[in-house]
Structures are given as C-alpha cells and as structure tokens.
Amino acid sequence: MVARRAREAEISGIRKMFEAAPPNAVNLGLGEPDFDPPAEVVDAMVRAVRNGMNHYGPSAGLLALREKVAERYRDRLPSTAAENVIITGSGSEALMATALAIYDPGDEVLVPNPGFVLYGPHARLAGANPVPYALTEERKHLPDLDDLEARTTRRTRAIVVNSPSNPTGAVFPARLVDRIVEFAEAHHLTIVSDEVYEEIVYDGPATSFWGKSDHVIIANSFSKTLAMTGWRIGFLVAPRRLAIELNKMHYHIMACPPTPAQAAVLAGLASDGSALRAMVAEFRARRDLAMKLLRSTPGLEVVRPAGAFYMFPKFAWRRSATDVARALLARGVITTPGDAFGTLGAAHLRLSFAASRAHLRTGLGLLTDYAEEASAS
Numbered sequence: 081m082v083a084r085r086a087r088e089a090e091i092s093g094i095r096k097m098f099e100a101a102p103p104n105a106v107n108l109g110l111g112e113p114d115f116d117p118p119a120e121v122v123d124a125m126v127r128a129v130r131n132g133m134n135h136y137g138p139s140a141g142l143l144a145l146r147e148k149v150a151e152r153y154r155d156r157l158p159s160t161a162a163e164n165v166i167i168t169g170s171g172s173e174a175l176m177a178t179a180l181a182i183y184d185p186g187d188e189v190l191v192p193n194p195g196f197v198l199y200g201p202h203a204r205l206a207g208a209n210p211v212p213y214a215l216t217e218e219r220k221h222l223p224d225l226d227d228l229e230a231r232t233t234r235r236t237r238a239i240v241v242n243s244p245s246n247p248t249g250a251v252f253p254a255r256l257v258d259r260i261v262e263f264a265e266a267h268h269l270t271i272v273s274d275e276v277y278e279e280i281v282y283d284g285p286a287t288s289f290w291g292k293s294d295h296v297i298i299a300n301s302f303s304k305t306l307a308m309t310g311w312r313i314g315f316l317v318a319p320r321r322l323a324i325e326l327n328k329m330h331y332h333i334m335a336c337p338p339t340p341a342q343a344a345v346l347a348g349l350a351s352d353g354s355a356l357r358a359m360v361a362e363f364r365a366r367r368d369l370a371m372k373l374l375r376s377t378p379g380l381e382v383v384r385p386a387g388a389f390y391m392f393p394k395f396a397w398r399r400s401a402t403d404v405a406r407a408l409l410a411r412g413v414i415t416t417p418g419d420a421f422g423t424l425g426a427a428h429l430r431l432s433f434a435a436s437r438a439h440l441r442t443g444l445g446l447l448t449d450y451a452e453e454a455s456a457s
C-alpha cells in the first residue's frame with residue numbers, strides 16, 4: 081500500500097496533451113526556451129566533466145557560485161552574502177525545499193490561480209492547504225489586495241508570488257510589489273517569490289522581492305536564462321536564519337546540486353550576457369508578432385504579456401479548455417489547456433512563443449481558423 085500523499089498526488093495534465101500530438105504538429109506548448117545554452121556554457125560543461133568534476137560537492141553549492149549569485153543580488157540588498165544563497169537542483173527543487181522548510185501541517189498558503197503547476201501540490205506534500213487567489217483579465221492578471229485580504233485567515237502562513245508569471249506573462253509593477261510586502265508584513269506571512277523569469281522581460285525590468293522584507297524567500301533558476309532546463313540547476317536566496325533550514329531540506333532531497341552544471345553556470349555568469357539579450361530580443365519580436373496575429377481572432381481576449389514567453393488568452397466559446405486544446409491538436413497545433421494552471425484557467429489556453437516565428441504564424445493561423453468556426457457556431 082502506498083502513502084496517501086502519493087495516491088493523491090497528480091501529475092500535471094500538460095504532458096498528457098503532448099503525448100497525443102500528431103508527428104508534425106506545431107508546438108506552442110513549450111515551457112522552455114527553444115534555444116541551446118550559450119556556447120561558452122556548453123564548453124565549460126564539457127570541460128568540467130572531462131576534468132573530473134563528476135563527484136559530490138558541498139550541499140549548498142560551490143562557494144564560488146554562491147558568491148557570484150550573492151554579488152548579483154547586492155544591488156537589491158547590499159548585505160547579501162554567500163550564506164544567503166543555496167544552489168539547488170532546479171527551481172522546482174528550490175520550491176519543494178521551501179515548502180518543506182516553512183509550511184506546517186494545517187497551514188494555509190496563498191497561491192496564484194492561474195499559477196505554475198507546482199505551488200499547490202508542494203503545499204499539500206508538506207501537509208498544508210493551498211488557498212488560490214485570483215488573477216483575472218480585468219486586473220491584467222495581477223493580484224488584487226482586497227482579494228488577498230479576503231482569503232487570509234489566522235492559519236495563513238505564506239504567499240507565493242510569481243512575476244513574471246507562468247502562465248500569464250504578467251509582470252508586477254514596482255508599486256504592487258511594495259503593497260504585497262505591506263500586506264504580507266501586516267499578516268506575518270512569508271513571501272515565497274518565484275523569479276525564474278526575472279530576466280525574460282520586454283517592457284522594462286521586473287521588480288524583485290529581495291531586500292523588500294526580512295521574510296522573503298526567492299526561488300530562482302538557470303533553466304530559462306541560460307536555456308539549460310535539462311541540466312537541473314537553480315538557487316534560493318533567503319535570510320540566513322531561513323537559509324540554514326532550507327539547506328537542511330535541500331540536503332535531504334538531493335544531497336548536493338550537480339557539480340559540472342555549477343561550473344557551466346559560473347562560465348555563463350562570467351560571460352557578457354549577449355546570448356541572453358539576443359534570446360530576449362527574439363522572444364520580444366515573437367510576442368509582438370503573436371499579438372498582431374491574434375488581434376483580429378474572434379472570441380479571444382488577450383492581455384499583452386510583459387515577461388516570460390507565454391500568452392494566456394481567454395476564449396468566449398462554450399467549451400472546456402481541454403476540448404479546445406484537443407480540437408486544436410487535431411488540426412496540428414499543440415497548446416496547453418488553461419485549467420492545468422487552476423480553476424480560473426478554465427476558458428483559457430496557454431500559448432508559448434518559445435517557438436519559431438514560422439511556427440507561430442502557422443500555429444496561430446490554425447487557431448484563428450478554429451476561432452472563426454467556433455465563434456460562428
């Protein structure tokens with residue numbers, strides 16, 4: 081007999097959709113950059129493996145990498161040091177270690193709806209109850225402080241925020257970040273800020289929560305910025321007292337992060353950042369192209385994404401998101417049904433522009449054909 085937590089845990093519906101795809105389908109479902117890591121990063125990885133960096137390393141990560149990450153966070157909080165940084169085996173693991181370190185059974189955790197697929201399940205695995213807060217078109221997919229207040233009880237322990245957001249692409253204005261910090265402090269909540277897309281922004285920088293309060297944990301990743309999702313490497317930044325606890329959970333999950341990938345990331349952080357700039361410029365051009373292509377699509381309401389590489393249109397047809405995604409799949413385009421990200425994702429699709437411009441044109445053309453038929457029927 082297996083444990084209840086395993087019986088009740090669900091695997092994200094996203095993968096199921098991909099498995100049913102016809103062979104030549106255009107993929108607008110990707111949750112990762114359609115780029116390779118920068119050449120110097122690949123070279124550093126190969127060198128690290130050839131030079132014997134194939135063994136366990138320190139649990140919190142190589143000191144040189146922790147120092148480098150801390151240095152990058154010093155403009156947000158000048159006292160940030162290596163002790164505040166834990167290198168993890170991905171952003172996903174960083175989020176799991178956070179859930180284990182700070183949620184007690186019976187706690188409530190505010191999570192975005194729609195939001196990234198791991199926040200709710202991680203809270204449950206730690207015995208806590210996720211309480212979804214609403215992100216809607218009317219508010220450009222940004223949290224509403226009154227809604228947060230209404231969902232907060234004396235059991236609320238933490239709020240998870242994600243800007244830039246998966247699946248909506250929304251980026252919090254600086255003023256909203258300050259208001260969320262005030263709200264969290266008033267209720268003694270820890271802020272868990274998932275900033276994995278912080279460098280993938282199109283209309284100005286994203287505001288980090290680091291340095292805004294003593295009760296903030298930043299989960300971040302090199303997956304997207306260095307296009308190395310398969311190398312599984314990320315990090316946490318936290319006040320020292322929390323970093324010690326986070327590191328304990330991280331140790332019990334995976335002992336230490338992958339050693340050669342850390343050497344590769346160090347090379348990436350030492351580079352001039354031109355690969356990231358080029359990737360973001362291409363994503364921006366695709367975002368603009370996609371917005372243009374969808375402008376006259378009937379039955380769709382699209383909020384212009386300011387970050388990440390997703391759009392989250394709402395459709396007006398009386399069909400489930402899965403039915404629409406299935407119908408699109410049959411026409412040869414993979415999309416992600418919005419309800420994979422929470423109840424308020426019903427009547428939405430997530431479209432990823434981590435796809436070539438040619439694929440965007442073809443895929444959004446097929447979507448528009450479908451939209452015309454669905455809107456007419």
Ligand code: PLP
Pocket residue numbers: 111170171172173196242245246274276300301302303309313314
């Ligand atoms: N957070 C968000 C919002 C994401 O979209 C993802 C990946 O899609 C992650 C965290 C986890 O990324 P990784 O585990 O590859 O670092």
